[in-house]
Amino acid sequence: MTPLVSIITPIYNSEDFLEETVASILNQSYSNWELLLIDDCSTDNTLALANKYSNKYSNIIVLKNQTNAGAAVSRNKGITAASGDFIAFLDADDLWKPNKLEVQIKFMLANNCAVSYTSYEQIDQYSKPLHKLVKVLxxxxxxxxxxxxxIGNLTGVYNAKILGKIMAPNLRKRQDWLLWLSAIKKSGKPALGIQESLAYYRVRPDSMSSNKIELLQHNYWVYKKGLGFSTFKSLYRMLIFIREQFFVKSKLIVSTK
Incomplete structure (x- = not known):
C-alpha cells in the first residue's frame, strides 16, 4: 500500500501566494497525501481561500489557532493532527515540483531512510527564477x-512510522532547524540528501533570509534557548556556524545561468 504523506503548511496573511502553493501540491504525481493548512489568525483573505480548498478536496484540512501564535505552534498543531506515515513541510509561499513526493518517498523506502531532504531553487516574490540552485550534501x-x-524546510520529510511525531520547539524563528536536529538525533543515523532539485524557495524582500544580521541573531537563540547551551558555548557554536556558512554552505549555492 502506498504510504500516506501529511503535508504541514502554516498560513498567515498568505493570500498572494497560497493558490500557487496549493496548486503545486494538487499537481503532485504522488497522490496519497493530505494537506493540513493551519491558519494563524490571518487578517486577509487567506482563511477563505483555505476553506475553499477544504470544501472541494476531502484530503485538504483547515485548522485554526485561537490567537496569533507563530509558525512553531501552527506546525505542531498540524503535526498533532496528521495521519500520515511520512511528515512533510511546505510554507505557504514556497512551491514543489510535480515529482517531488514521488521521488522522495521512493528514495526513502528504497534506502530505509528516516529523514531526507533535497536540492531546491530560488524564485522571487513574482515566481520568477533567481537562477540560483541550492545543492545539498x-x-x-x-x-x-x-x-x-x-536542510531547506520545504524539502524535508521524516518517517513518522519510524521516529514518531517530531515536534518543533516554540521559538518564533528557526524552529525548523531544531526539529530536523531532533529527527536526526532520534533516528541514530545521518539524514540523506537527494541531489535532484525538487522545490522552489521564494526569496521575498521582507523575508528573514534577506536580513543577515537578524538571521545571525535567531541562529544564536537556536543554540542558547533551543539547545540550552551556555552563553560561552553558544557564542563558540556561532563562530563554527559562521565558518561553516562561509567555507561550506555558501559554496552549495550555484548559478544556473
Missing part, C-alpha cells in the same frame, strides 16, 4: 548539521 550527521542549517 549527500548526508548529514547530527554533529555536521549542528554546525549550520543545511
Amino acid at each position: 549527500p548526508k548529514l550527521s547530527y554533529n555536521k548539521y549542528l554546525k549550520t542549517n543545511y
Whole structure:
C-alpha cells in the first residue's frame, strides 16, 4: 500500500501566494497525501481561500489557532493532527515540483531512510527564477548539521512510522532547524540528501533570509534557548556556524545561468 504523506503548511496573511502553493501540491504525481493548512489568525483573505480548498478536496484540512501564535505552534498543531506515515513541510509561499513526493518517498523506502531532504531553487516574490540552485550534501550527521542549517524546510520529510511525531520547539524563528536536529538525533543515523532539485524557495524582500544580521541573531537563540547551551558555548557554536556558512554552505549555492 502506498504510504500516506501529511503535508504541514502554516498560513498567515498568505493570500498572494497560497493558490500557487496549493496548486503545486494538487499537481503532485504522488497522490496519497493530505494537506493540513493551519491558519494563524490571518487578517486577509487567506482563511477563505483555505476553506475553499477544504470544501472541494476531502484530503485538504483547515485548522485554526485561537490567537496569533507563530509558525512553531501552527506546525505542531498540524503535526498533532496528521495521519500520515511520512511528515512533510511546505510554507505557504514556497512551491514543489510535480515529482517531488514521488521521488522522495521512493528514495526513502528504497534506502530505509528516516529523514531526507533535497536540492531546491530560488524564485522571487513574482515566481520568477533567481537562477540560483541550492545543492545539498549527500548526508548529514547530527554533529555536521549542528554546525549550520543545511536542510531547506520545504524539502524535508521524516518517517513518522519510524521516529514518531517530531515536534518543533516554540521559538518564533528557526524552529525548523531544531526539529530536523531532533529527527536526526532520534533516528541514530545521518539524514540523506537527494541531489535532484525538487522545490522552489521564494526569496521575498521582507523575508528573514534577506536580513543577515537578524538571521545571525535567531541562529544564536537556536543554540542558547533551543539547545540550552551556555552563553560561552553558544557564542563558540556561532563562530563554527559562521565558518561553516562561509567555507561550506555558501559554496552549495550555484548559478544556473
